[in-house]
Amino acid sequence: MSDKKPKKPQKLRARLPRGLVDRTPSEIAATRAMVETIRAVYERYGFEPVETPAMEYTDALGKFLPDQDRPNEGVFSFQDDDEQWISLRYDLTAPLARYVAENFDTLPKPYRSYRNGYVYRNEKPGPGRFRQFMQFDADTVGSASPAADAEMCMMAADTMEALGIPRGSYVVKVNNRKVLDGVMESIGLGGDENAGRRLTVLRAIDKLDKFPVDEIKKLLGSGRWDGGEEGKGDFTKGAGLDSEQTEKIVVFALLQSGNVTELQDVTNLSSEKRSTVGKVLTFSSDDGDKSYFVESNKGVIDGMMTHFGSTQTAKDGIEELRQIATLAESSGYTRDRIRIDPSVVRGLEYYTGPVYEVELLLETKDEKGRPVRFGSVGGGGRYDGLVSRFRGEPVPATGFSIGVSRLQAALDYIHRDAPKKIDFGPVVVLVMDRNEIAQYQKFVTTLRNAGIRAEMYLGNPKNNLGVQFKYADRRNSPCVVIQGESERNNPRGEPVVVIKDMILGAEIATATSDRDAHLQKQMEAQVAVKESELVEGVRKVLARHNVSWQ
Template sequence: MQDTPEKPAKAKKPQKLRARLPRGLGDRGPAEIAATRRMTETIREVYERYGFEPVETPTMEFTDALGKFLPDQDRPNEGVFSFQDDDEQWISLRYDLTAPLARYVAENFDSLPKPYRSYRAGYVYRNEKPGPGRFRQFMQFDADTVGSASPAADAEMCMMAADAMEALGIPRGSYVVRVNNRKVLDGVMESIGLGGDENAGRRLTVLRAIDKLDKFSAEEVKKLLGPGRWDGGEEGKGDFTKGAGLSIADAHIVLGVTEKRDDWREAIAAADIYLAKSETGQAGVSELEEIAKLVEASGYESDRIRIDPSVVRGLEYYTGPVYEVELLLDATDEKGRPVRFGSVGGGGRYDGLVSRFRGEPVPATGFSIGVSRLQAALTMLGKIDTKPAFGPVVVTVFDRERIADYQKMVATLRNAGIRAELYLGNPKNMGNQLKYADRRNSPCVIIQGGDEKALGEVLLKDLILGAELSKLEGDRDEYLAKQGEAQVKVAEADLVAGVRKILDKHGVKWN
């Protein structure tokens, strides 16, 4: 009996890869990129007006250059994305732009002018749990002065921060630069007996409670400084947050120093009284007073820059004045719920950061704008144009045999500084080409068929006006009047002038 031949095994269909984006990251389109470009250019102009010059550092640094200055970490690469090089050295994506600058200054110390004033913009990376408003990659724009211990350098950062906000279109009264000093907070800790490494945990609890003064009343913060607080307001209601366990007297000192006051003189006087026995605290109060006098002398009142001893900056490397830019604008999300933007920039003095590499004191201070966070806030507030920018002029292909003629038109427009492209899809019909131009948000298209070629002409179709005509309802006279403007023929030699006329009419920048 003859064996029946086996059927060949059916080839498995290859598994299609699913397109997906990791959490905490985001794609960006042309409109968002254009908005970022406008923002960074505006910030750059302000920074350069203050005498700062650009510098770039790599995206990656040796992990020990960032190391212990990351918050809440107990391992060398906690909080950062790291890998081990082939020489077994740990390398990390930068967590911020300040630590890489410190390394750069230390490495080039002898060749740089001191004080060294520089700015830089770029993405930073955080290996943290992503959530609303918390991203693993986001853009910052920093400016730093290295080599000056003068409070004038800190005051200048605060003034520059205020100028940058207003240059970005945030009106006065809609933001505030809040200024404190880590020495003041250290003085508070000394005054309530929480100095020393053994009290590090309780100090952190106190600082977290102070940081809630923007969100809770002083009475509620007092609970966080004392035994603890129930979220529901009463015992047994909601979640319980354990407090710092301070006495009533010590909690009174903390709140007495950090209470918000509109007049900087009152804030300074209160801190001076409560921290009378702390040498560190007194030094911080003196520096705050000097900064307040400097910014006031330059015309920056409390509606722009405010002394606020409740400001707590998270990074451990701050050693003196610290500052935060807070948006005061009200907004709601897509569900109508109120949104609080909080800090969109900040910085401070970090006199120990460069010193780690040099082994000698190197004073430094800096300020950083969270470009991604600020852009998200301004977009929600409607202060950033999210409409897509106009695309290029599209030269259509009427006759496949004349591609060289159409490409010459494109080159002519480009040489005149006008964005232009040749339609490179399948030119089987003009309708598809016009739909493509619409999707590219093109201001106009150029058409040349055999008849126009014979007469030495080109047809210019104004797509912006055409879109307006499509919205007209019932007004026949207006429609007919504008219809003649939406499509014009010009001599081929006048191509550039004809296109410029359309672009200028609609305010489209062409150079």
Template sequence: MSDKKKKPQKLKARLPRGFGDRSAADIRATEEMVAKIKAVYENYGFDPVETPMFEYTDALGKFLPDSDRPNEGVFSLQDDDDQWMSLRYDLTAPLARHVAENFNDIQLPYRTYRAGYVFRNEKPGPGRFRQFMQFDADVVGAPGVQTDAEMCMMMADTMETLGIARGDYVIRVNNRKVLDGVLEAIGLGGEENAAQRLTVLRAIDKLDKFGVEGVKLLLGEGRKDESGDFTKGAGLDADQISTVLPLLEPMAGAVFFRDEVGVDGDEFWFGEMRATFDEPPKQQRTGVEGWLSNYKTIEGLRDRCRNLRNEKIDQALAELDHIEKIITSAGYGTKRIRIDPSVVRGLEYYTGPVYEAELTFDVTNEKGEKVVFGSVGGGGRYDGLVSRFMGQPVPATGFSIGVSRLMTALKNLGKLGATEIIEPVLVTVMDGDAEA
């Protein structure tokens, strides 16, 4: 037997799954981009604030599961006083806690922005990370939808300040009260159905990724992906699914032909209705093919809901009409901001208008396919989140930009001075407010 001591084994240098290192070029490119975004926000009258990465788990919101160890979807640990803490899931729930805790010292409306890392305890994969940076802007204490319209216009201004040309992006707007009203109509109202409603919302939020047929599976029994992994569905029956799906399918109805007015083409004269998407009229200009006017989209949505009308749906349609009028009068028009009934957002706490910033240019994905880049951020109204702490109504609205994903887009457009080789874009869309 040898007396020689065994040499200690070398540790294997490896990153935890779903995490990544950042190079100097990436850091500098991020700083350059963030500085431009800050300039837009501050021009709109927003001030910075910073919250910690950890929050008490119960403060993060009812979208988290109820269990003895609440670590599904979040990274959690138990403090020495037996209280559960979690790494923040997004930047919105911590802001709600901050506002409630400092309510007497905050002047409303409270207009604030912040950037920071958020964490998701989810299965990592191509384009899906467990740690990523978000950049949020929120207004607390402003109940009118004019603030939601302002947020959408600020998102549009941010895209253009970053060098994304008009036509290469669109801000899509919907109202969660529409879907809430539909879910109520099919028997999913009330607190007892909150978990099932959340599963429905997350299924619909994957429309861009899986298409109508994939969402149909997720609304029902579930869906198996290419790797064989199975995602359990929302468990809706055939009648319930057939009620929800028409809200998501592309408009097959009539479109307007129009003559452009103005240099930027954002204002149009709406002529007499002549044709369908399948056979667009010759008079329709190339720059607006396939786009519905805000007015027609709202009318189409109103038509789809005609047999399900209730108070929530009526409120949603009225609010969307108001937003459309504000956007149009401000000169933003349908090329930059438009109503889209398929926008849902995957978190339970949204209570009104919701919106997404989508980049519409083509990129190459990890399979070498040409695809539309897709969403780089979104948000909406969450009037109940601060109220959970206050016991009184506190309206709020805001949006979040996925910093890393947006930086990838800017590199592909040649808008950032990063020196590394740009790899094919990974266009996997993440749930909820992640860097979509």
């Protein structure tokens, strides 16, 4: 007989995968309210809902993330039982393209739709960078008109204001990928064979507001270590450009910033090249030299045409920007809301024309007093090639996406010091007598039928009142309903219920008011009403504290 004690079964450790978050009821309620606000704006613009699955065939999604070597780089993928690759969607646009192509003959053209849901990125998680996050998209498929792009920008501005972000605290920035494509062609990165390197270049330029120029050069060249030195931290593979190609891209990217001082301070350009940079950013007018990059949309466009319009591709893109700016300004969306800004790149490869981003301009500081920049909370652009992949014919399309998760996090941080709205739980009917469960359930049903959130305490029926009150308190219940034997056998007539105001009760426990006011609150905090007046009695408590579950 062995003296060894049997091993205890090993407990499974509860742990959340990196890059994912759990969401609480208050966070879900805030997201729900935000989504409904966005939905109202999109529908006002005439868009209708559609829903696509979270999974698609990998080839239908396309290789528009940095996933050139294997199907599951950049996306989460697996093989089905028929050995076909399936991936979780990395955005809501590629699945829409598949849906439109599959239902092309039955849909009205242009087809205007919206959808929201979670998307998934198989990328390195970091601060504010998650592997699962929510987006809310609107798209117009079947229109090549710049008016469709201008409308997306105007709708983006309207959505920000509907969400309570005041004018002047956000800006919709617009650029055109054709301008950058022209520059890419000039350094030998045109053609399908260079698609992967172009995407890496785009993502490097997109980090210009986060990293010093020297770090951007590493991303354009051989690559970058997060730790600053070889072997330290994670390694990000670069675009493999030579020094001459890298310099052209860096200069172009910095010219886009529209900030002469920043350009001269952070680069090692020769004095001759700095002089050239100055000329690029400054344009002559009757009033003298002005930096039109910060004066007007027209000035930006004129400057782009003069200095970046060396190829037909770039010229076409700049003219499209001119039309978008004209249409927006004719409807009252001036530069303070919609701004032509050559610094906008957008990281996805499938964009073919105008691209736009919504940037929050609100200034705030973290707990250590350091300034916090929220950056882009939404964006989109024209993707004329996505549907065409399925149809074999040109199908123009443009769309806009709000990063719901990112915008919600930004708004929560901005309003972190504001009084928090209490997320009230349901009215709780306490269990005083295990033999009267049916009666307590009847009370719950009566309240629910009247549109009041309610539940019966479903814990151990042997739990005393103290335990049940503690439960109701943790649920943020506005009030509880009590009926014991004495209330049920009311000698004065109809059975009664006691309604205890949990909110007022908490105030009484901490109040230091005068005796008369204290006694008055005690009288209001717990009242007995007839069973037939249960709904009316609960509603009085809810009205007293302006309780709403909307």
